[in-house]
Amino acid sequence: MFKKILIANRGEIACRVIKTAKKLGIATVAIYSDADREALHVKMADEAVHVGPPQSSQSYIAIDKVLAAIRTTGAEAVHPGYGFLSENPHFADALKEAGVTFIGPPVAAIEAMGDKITSKRIAAAAGVSTVPGHMDLIQGADEAARIAASIGYPVMIKASAGGGGKGMRIAWNDTEAREGFQSSQNEARSSFGDDRIFLEKFVTEPRHIEIQVLGDQHGNIVYLGERECSIQRRNQKVIEEAPSPFLDVATRKAMGEQAVALAREVGYFSAGTVEFIVDGDRKFFFLEMNTRLQVEHPVTELITGLDLVEEMIRVAAGQKLRFAQDDVKLEGWAIESRLYAEDPYRNFLPSIGRLTRYRPPVEGPRKDGTIVRNDTGVFEGGEISMYYDPMIAKLCAWAPDRSGAIDAMAGALDDFEVEGIGHNLPFLSAVMAQPRFRDGRLTTAYIAEEFPEGFHGVEPDDAQARLLAAVAAFINARIVRRSARISGALANHARSVGKDWIATVAHREFAFVITQDETGDVIAFSDGPSLMISSDWRPGDSHAAFVVAGEAANVKVSLDGSGLRLRWRGIDVTAFVRSPRVAELARLMPVKTPPDTTKMLLCPMPGVITSLGVQVGDTVEIGQTLATVEAMKMENVLRAERRAVVKAIAARAGASLAVDELIMEFE
Secondary structure (H helix, E strand, O other): OOOEEEEOOOHHHHHHHHHHHHHOOOEEEEEEEHHHOOOHHHHHOOEEEEEEOOOHHHOOOOHHHHHHHHHHHOOOEEEOOOOOOOOOHHHHHHHHHOOOEEOOOOHHHHHHHHOHHHHHHHHHHOOOOEOOEEOOOOOOHHHHHHHHHHHOOOEEEEEEEEEOOEEEEEEOOHHHHHHHHHHHHHHHHHHHOOOOEEEEEOOOOOEEEEEEEEEOOOOOEEEEEEEEEEEEEOOEEEEEEEOOOOOOHHHHHHHHHHHHHHHHHOOOOEEEEEEEEEOOOOOEEEEEEEOOOOOOHHHHHHHHOOOHHHHHHHHHOOOOOOOOHHHOOOOOEEEEEEEEOEEHHHOOEEOOEEOOEEEOOOOEEOOOOOEEEEEEOOOOOOEEOOOOOOEEEEEEEEEOOHHHHHHHHHHHHHHOEEEOOOOOHHHHHHHHHOHHHHHOOOOOOHHHHHOOOOOOOOOOOHHHHHHHHHHHHHHHHHHHHHHHOOOOOOHHHOOOOOOEEEEEEOOEEEEEEEEEEOOEEEEEEOOOOEEEEEEOOOOOOOEEEEEEOOEEEEEEEEEEOOEEEEEEOOEEEEEEEEOHHHHHHHOOOOOOOOOOOOOEEEOOOOEEEEEEOOOOOOEEOOOOEEEEEEEOOEEEEEEOOOOEEEEEEOOOOOOEEOOOOEEEEEO
16 A cells, blocks of 8 residues: 555645545655645645645646655555546556556556547447547538538537536537637647547536446456436536436446446546436436546445545555445435535625635534535635636535435525625525425526526525514524623613514514513414524524424524525525614615616626627627636637627736626717
């Protein structure tokens, strides 16, 4: 076994590898850029080596600098994590030449599967089902449009060296094929240094289901079940689960056997993932093979009881697999929610800044038999950088069945406190509550279909609004009673606390009378039943467990002016609890209107202007490209929402802009 390994990565996956290495008694070496000097993976490792400036091209994927760190520390092996150099055959080859073990598959397998065109040909030769498409190189946008039309729309435009949703577009007509080809090529060149593009038929109403494979260097290969990864946004996975609610035993077996056949065809060992597109009739087609540890590997670990990082290390050390296919048992259900630094209220645009509060839920087994796990690479007070992937954490929940896993995840999301940046916690909570998700009726178009106008928060129904009104009433009573208890006051001069109040929640008013007994408070609503509420909440607490009429609700609480901001199950409301007279006056207050920005193009995210598509005086049409912004390694095209004339341009190509900074004005 190795004595020291270097992790050629950062963030949560570096922390994840370090945890397993420590469990095995292996010393660890972290590498870091200028932006990551104070990062969690640096603090967790036994040693840390600086490898360059924030740009990954000059640090984390600079092979010479990583090799220098290996030589300096004497690391015997390298775990690449995912992304960066994890699927770079030149890196794996350089390690081999240096006499350092690559904790991953052989170079030949990385090369064969890393090129999506080559991989599809190999898959077909191995008897794996493949999607119809054009696997030869495409020279330009016009040729892409001609080929797409011959295949038949819709088509998927994909970078041959792509991954993580980068360099991928769906085109429904010739115009989208041309534009998608150019954007995919630009992203591929920027992210992978390889701008080769291919096309394939886009399967409508598809599910994205992948098979986890694991092999050793002695010819043993097994599959560890599947993961359902259909909940995606811009081809980036958001929620994953294992097993899939769609597959039957026969389909699972067939997919698993084809995945193993493909792995065997390329002499594969270590952990790998074979991705498939599955249609409504359970027909499946090979998509690609990821020759690395997958981001969503924790759900497989939770249902199999295996530590995939440990298995990768053991395989790299030359050990045989300690189990056969018949030994693999899938127990229970696991769900993973990716917590991203993306603002769902701004079309999921990246958000950067300092984590002023970061309090994940308690990990481990719970009294109800569920398990919560949180893989993260950040900490309270740390910073989310613009240079890297926006992932904050991967929150996982396990339960004996799918319904229990969803409930456990919903509760864990309620318990997760993140402040200081925009994040997608409310969106994740909203998905957990949707009937379609709970029924398992998933496709890769789920988010687009369920949120066609984007995410604008969760509007509470009457029962939820009443529950939050009770919470607000309880908190207000605690605050008012505490204020009334002033030490040193004369007995007959105590402040009288009223019992009649009006709570306003999500534009609904609830008149109530509140009384207190030894078990809690009773909220007697004038238009409904009385609710008993109890909690250990104290002034200053930002999160507390409430029990309202026997229903548990873990609510995030913060003061918002004269109101109370309450967040629960994706709902984010400011509640007001007022005396009847103050409530009457509040109804007369005018509503402040937001400023008019309809004649401005504002930068929707912190990023770099890579190009401007218009000049002053140009008349632009609806849908015309105005500017392109690159942020978090993704290219974002800003288009005109109406016909207008460009009055002024305030930004230039290459400029770094903050959120809502002016790009151009219109007449």
